[in-house]
Amino acid sequence: MTFHQPSVSALSRRFSVAPMMDWTTPHFRYLARILSKRALLYTEMVTTGALVHGDTERFLRHDASEYPLALQLGGSNANELAHCARLAQQFGFSEVNLNVGCPSDRVQNNMIGACLMGHPGKVAEGVAAMREATDIPVTVKHRIGINGRESWDHLCEFIETVSAAGCQTFIVHARIAILEGLSPKENRDIPPLKYDWVYRLKQAYPHLEIIINGGIKTFEECHQHLEHTDGVMLGREAYHNPWLLADVDTEFFGEQPAVNNRHEALQAMFPFIQQELDRGVYLTHITRHLMGLFLGQPGGRQFRRHLSENANKPGSGLEVIEQALSKVREPEPSLAS
Numbered sequence: 001m002t003f004h005q006p007s008v009s010a011l012s013r014r015f016s017v018a019p020m021m022d023w024t025t026p027h028f029r030y031l032a033r034i035l036s037k038r039a040l041l042y043t044e045m046v047t048t049g050a051l052v053h054g055d056t057e058r059f060l061r062h063d064a065s066e067y068p069l070a071l072q073l074g075g076s077n078a079n080e081l082a083h084c085a086r087l088a089q090q091f092g093f094s095e096v097n098l099n100v101g102c103p104s105d106r107v108q109n110n111m112i113g114a115c116l117m118g119h120p121g122k123v124a125e126g127v128a129a130m131r132e133a134t135d136i137p138v139t140v141k142h143r144i145g146i147n148g149r150e151s152w153d154h155l156c157e158f159i160e161t162v163s164a165a166g167c168q169t170f171i172v173h174a175r176i177a178i179l180e181g182l183s184p185k186e187n188r189d190i191p192p193l194k195y196d197w198v199y200r201l202k203q204a205y206p207h208l209e210i211i212i213n214g215g216i217k218t219f220e221e222c223h224q225h226l227e228h229t230d231g232v233m234l235g236r237e238a239y240h241n242p243w244l245l246a247d248v249d250t251e252f253f254g255e256q257p258a259v260n261n262r263h264e265a266l267q268a269m270f271p272f273i274q275q276e277l278d279r280g281v282y283l284t285h286i287t288r289h290l291m292g293l294f295l296g297q298p299g300g301r302q303f304r305r306h307l308s309e310n311a312n313k314p315g316s317g318l319e320v321i322e323q324a325l326s327k328v329r330e331p332e333p334s335l336a337s
Contacts (some may be wrong), residue, residue, distance in 0.1 A: 002256045011068045011094050011137070012210050013169065015222070015252045016040035017245070018235035019072040019097070028239065028289040029066045029277070032330050034268050035245035038253045041069050045099045045110060048075030060091045063272070065301035070095035072141070074102065075113040081126040082133035089134045096134065098126060098141040100142035102185040103177040114177035117146045120158040124165035131166045139169040141213070144197050145176040155197065159205060171233055172198045240292045262293055263325060270318055275316055287311040287321065299328035
């Protein structure tokens, strides 16, 4: 596959979709890009070990239509991070992002994710090595703290140490991560959101780009956050209700919508879906990312049921999606609000 370096001018972090394991796959990202030309998309987290020792082509595979697209890395070894940053540029990604927010035990044991909040010097070393290795932007996604290092002073120490290494963009999940006793899912819900801390970061470090993340569901909330920060990042809401992305280009960039209705959006995916099927991808691996497209629409439940009951059958192809589409009312005349 040939990759083309996107123009830097197309990259805006005003609105982005968060990296999410098993969710922000190439199949979901292709749909997201049909819905919005301007939202910045992120890959799932890929560990440096997987890229250094595994199937690099498979992990970095994407379609050029997904740009602007950022690669999120998990790792802490500066040399490996530098190597993977070079790969990110080589494969055409718009940005390379370091994960300092994932709280799972598995990644902690490998010095990946939120545990690195306790080692700002190590994060700074990684950032410096990545910046030296590539010309594309290097960013960091992190929590506001971890248990035992959850004070405002600890957060400022982290920001100052990492920014001194050259990082200019911080994507801040407005919760601490509790590294013992909570599952990753619980860590997304139980620690309280402290949006005001992210606002304070922007006030304290106005020269840095501060993006807010965590629990954001509506455009109204996005606009409130944009009064205090440089950008907003949505996660689960953008995945479970992807049609909201169809309003992003108008709502946040003042541009015409990329697509007019859900039928049009899904039909625009057909050539890509057929290409994936021809590669040997099972239809169910694609349709699981389409389940939320008709959320709340007449026939939406029948659409989901048809996909659930038929996409996993041997030999299933595009006809399954066409049949599911026939169960949903004809396209709306204009964008949903």
